[in-house]
Amino acid sequence: MMRSLLALLSGGLFGAGLFISGMTDTSKVQGWLDVFGNWDPTLAFVMGGAIVPMAIAWLFTTGRKPIVGGEFPAPPEPKLGRNLVLGSVLFGAGWGLAGLCPGPAVASLSYGGWPHWVFFAAMLTGMALAPMARAQLDSAIPAE
Amino acid sequence: MLNAIPTDWLFGLGGGLLIGLGGAVFLLGNGRVMGASGIIGGLVDGSGKSNLVERLAFLAGVFLVPVLLYPMFSEVNTHATTNIAVLIAAGLCVGVGTRLANGCTSGHGVCGISRLSLRGMVATVFYIMAGGLTVVLFRHILGVI
Numbered sequence: 315m316m317r318s319l320l321a322l323l324s325g326g327l328f329g330a331g332l333f334i335s336g337m338t339d340t341s342k343v344q345g346w347l348d349v350f351g352n353w354d355p356t357l358a359f360v361m362g363g364a365i366v367p368m369a370i371a372w373l374f375t376t377g378r379k380p381i382v383g384g385e386f387p388a389p390p391e392p393k394l395g396r397n398l399v400l401g402s403v404l405f406g407a408g409w410g411l412a413g414l415c416p417g418p419a420v421a422s423l424s425y426g427g428w429p430h431w432v433f434f435a436a437m438l439t440g441m442a443l444a445p446m447a448r449a450q451l452d453s454a455i456p457a458e
Numbered sequence: 459m460l461n462a463i464p465t466d467w468l469f470g471l472g473g474g475l476l477i478g479l480g481g482a483v484f485l486l487g488n489g490r491v492m493g494a495s496g497i498i499g500g501l502v503d504g505s506g507k508s509n510l511v512e513r514l515a516f517l518a519g520v521f522l523v524p525v526l527l528y529p530m531f532s533e534v535n536t537h538a539t540t541n542i543a544v545l546i547a548a549g550l551c552v553g554v555g556t557r558l559a560n561g562c563t564s565g566h567g568v569c570g571i572s573r574l575s576l577r578g579m580v581a582t583v584f585y586i587m588a589g590g591l592t593v594v595l596f597r598h599i600l601g602v603i
Contacts, residue, residue: 317487317509317511317512318511318515319515320483320487320488321512321513321515322515322516322518322519323480323483324480324483324487324488324492324519325515325516325517325518325519325521325523326523327476327477327479327480327483327519328477328480328481328494328516328520328564329480329520329521329523329524330476330523330524330527331474331475331476331477331478331479331480332473332477332520333523333524333527333528334472335469335471335472335474335477336469336470337473338524338536339535339536339537340536340537340539342466344597344603347586347590347593348590348593348594349590349594355467356466356469356470357470359470359474360471360473360474361474361567361568361571362471362474363470363472363473363475363477363478364474364475364477364568364572365474365478365568365572366475366572367475367478367479368478368481368482368485368568368569368573369573370482371478371485371486371572372485372572372573375486379489380486380488380489381486381487382488382489383489384489385489386485386489387485387489387490389573390570390573390575390576390577390578391577392577394576394580397559397560398559398560398577398581399559399580399581399584400555401555401556401557401558401559401560401581402555402559402566402580402581402582402584402585402588403584403585403587404551404554404555404558404588405552405559405562405585405588406555406584406587406589406590406592407548407555407589407592408547408548408550408551408552408553409548409551409552409592410589410590410593411544411548411551411596411603412538412539412544412545412548412552413537413538413539414538414548414549414552415494415495415556415563416552416556416562416563417494417520417562417563417564419549419552420494420498420517420520421520421523421524422524423521424521424524424525424528425524425528425534426538427538429538429539429540429545430536430538432542432546432549433545433549433552434549435549436545436548436550436553437498437549437550437552437553438502438549438553439550440549440550440551440552440554441498441499441503441554441556441557442502442503443550443554444499444503444553444554444557444558445503445557447554447558448558451558
């Protein structure tokens with residue numbers, strides 16, 4: 315119960331932040347990526363603003379346990395790899411095309427109109443196909 | 459127009475702080491990394507069955523709070539394209555790409571960079587570069603978006 319309430323609170327803060335910051339406005343995201351057009355630096359302020367409380371939270375994890383118990387996530391693996399790079403390039407291409415990424419895609423469903431539902435459905439389809447794509451890739455060119 | 463720019467930056471900064479606060483609650487409360495693509499993807503491909511309710515509760519918050527905020531703001535326009543082919547291609551790329559890379563703007567970007575994760579930083583550099591090239595190609599050269 316506690317776990318679900320905290321998840322709801324976290325999602326609510328995330329949704330509020332995405333809405334208020336303007337990150338569900340595709341023109342602001344594409345404006346940030348459009349360095350040769352009318353460049354919009356808003357996204358840098360959003361990222362900067364988000365990283366500060368998050369960095370403090372990470373510092374706070376040392377020597378402690380999560381409120382609901384269990385363990386904090388293990389330190390990140392320093393291992394890069396083909397899937398990380400290829401996946402990020404693919405994600406970036408889609409992000410640039412529509413100006414939407416997974417968080418804002420959910421946050422904007424209620425007021426964005428039908429284009430947001432089309433994007434959302436395609437994104438879910440892509441996520442469902444991803445394990446197959448990963449297996450195909452790994453059998454064609456072993457990751458390492 | 460010039461007067462409007464700093465307001466956008468302030469809203470960006472304030473909204474960003476709320477996003478980071480959301481990530482801090484998910485981490486310190488539930489011990490989990492707040493990554494939107496992972497939370498959604500785990501529901502889609504069945505890998506997130508063990509914490510299904512937590513995922514749904516999180517997404518309910520993301521979906522519902524804007525419903526409450528929407529009436530308080532005038533002129534909310536997402537300027538999304540109405541080109542169905544572009545929407546579908548973009549959605550597929552974002553869906554496959556984020557799952558292949560194991561993260562998106564929230565997981566790799568916000569949560570990764572803030573703990574100085576090399577993977578998060580490398581992913582962020584690549585998706586921003588790919589996004590920039592895509593906008594240049596499809597907006598300025600092909601004129602599609």
